[in-house]
Structures are given as C-alpha cells and as structure tokens.
Amino acid sequence: MPMKGSGRTGYEEIDRFEGGVGWLAYPDERMERASHALTTDEGVWLVDPVDAEGLDDLLAEEGEVAGVVLLLDRHERDAAELATRHDVSVHIPSWMAGVADDIDAPVERFSGELGETGYRLRMVATPLWQEALLYHEDEGTLVVAEAVGTSEYMRTGDERLGVHPMLRLLPPRRSFRDLSPDRVLLGHGAGVHDHASAALSAALSGSRRRAPALYAKAARLFLPG
Numbered sequence: 001m002p003m004k005g006s007g008r009t010g011y012e013e014i015d016r017f018e019g020g021v022g023w024l025a026y027p028d029e030r031m032e033r034a035s036h037a038l039t040t041d042e043g044v045w046l047v048d049p050v051d052a053e054g055l056d057d058l059l060a061e062e063g064e065v066a067g068v069v070l071l072l073d074r075h076e077r078d079a080a081e082l083a084t085r086h087d088v089s090v091h092i093p094s095w096m097a098g099v100a101d102d103i104d105a106p107v108e109r110f111s112g113e114l115g116e117t118g119y120r121l122r123m124v125a126t127p128l129w130q131e132a133l134l135y136h137e138d139e140g141t142l143v144v145a146e147a148v149g150t151s152e153y154m155r156t157g158d159e160r161l162g163v164h165p166m167l168r169l170l171p172p173r174r175s176f177r178d179l180s181p182d183r184v185l186l187g188h189g190a191g192v193h194d195h196a197s198a199a200l201s202a203a204l205s206g207s208r209r210r211a212p213a214l215y216a217k218a219a220r221l222f223l224p225g
Helices: 055-062 079-085 196-205 211-222
Strands: 012-017 020-024 034-040 043-047 065-069 090-093 107-110 120-124 131-136 141-144 183-186
Touching: 012 034, 012 183, 020 055, 034 055, 034 141, 034 183, 043 055, 065 079, 079 090, 183 196
Parallel strands: 043 065, 065 090, 090 107, 141 183
Antiparallel strands: 012 020, 020 034, 034 043, 120 131, 131 141
16 A cells, blocks of 8 residues: 555545535545535635645536645645645745745745635644644634645554654643544545544643553554564
C-alpha cells in the first residue's frame, strides 16, 4: 500500500451530511488524505482539497465554489489547481507563514469567521507545524486538518479517533477543550459522525497512555518485515 497515491483516479465519497461532503481521492493510500466541500449560504468552500476525476460533478451538486481553504502549512495539495479552475482564491489563516508564496493562485488572508459562513477559525497549538481548525457551533461541525484523524496509523486499540503520532505525548488539548462537536471532519481518514464529542475527548485524554501501543503499531505498518 503506497503512502500517497498519484496520477488521476476516481474518488471515494465519505462524510456525506447536510452541510457538505468529503472524499478520498486515493482510497488505497496509507495516508488517507481526505478533502471536504462545506456547503454554506455563501457557496461551497473546499478544505485542503485533493483533486480527482469527476470531482467537479460532485461539487456542482453542492453549488458554486466560493473559495478554497488551507488549514495546515503543508496541505497545499491541489488547492491552487482547484482555485484556478473555479476562479476563486485560496484562503489562508492570517498568522500562517511560509505558505502563500507556494500557492500559484490568488491568496486571501482571513481570521475569525470564514466570510459569513458561521465557521470560526482557531489556531491548533502544536510545536511542530502550523495548523488551524474550523468550527461551526450551530451546526456542530468541526474540521481538523492533522492533529487528530481516523487513518490507520493514527489509531490504536478501540480508538474511534486518534491523535497524530508526533503529537501523542503533547496532545493539543487546550485547542479543543470548549468544543462539543456533533461531527468531526478530518484531513486524514473518514470523519466521526456519531458521539463525536466523546470520541474527541477520549482521543485527547488517552493520547499519552496509548502512545506506546500506537508506536508499536506504526513500526509494524511502516518498517520492513
């Protein structure tokens, strides 16, 4: 199983909900890079998107694309290509450095609310990379790029949601402490739509305790046998 897929392939739809849809451009890759289209009154916002064959047909069902959003400093993915194709800008958190110059498309900085969508931006405090989350309190939708995920290398035991391996010993609990989402959409893996707040709380509170088990699993997954 490759870490990252390449070439143009069809996508696998995930995370269908009233406020949008998610997809995996390469369902068989180990990283399980997930992308989302958030449907709002302002149009459709693409979050950390990876392009795929037939994607524009999926997006057309949701509405007109209003913009592309990056929530992680290394999630450029296909943001520029999709922004150019839909004649929109790539929106980057105002405090995120070293990203805009790598985007070959119009860039807009934002903070607070994403336009008038109801999604609020928040920094995820990690020592290793620059990350943000989006949270729509009224709809109960939380979008997280990297700190937590459901891909196989992020979860161990009976975890429904897991903290990234590199953050296991210092999980960013304060960044999430007052959030009670009904669903968590992720940059890696399918989202959590049932008892999402409990899954998030369990992932963060048990992160350190379950770190040894996760590291042992990662060694089995990634090291030659």
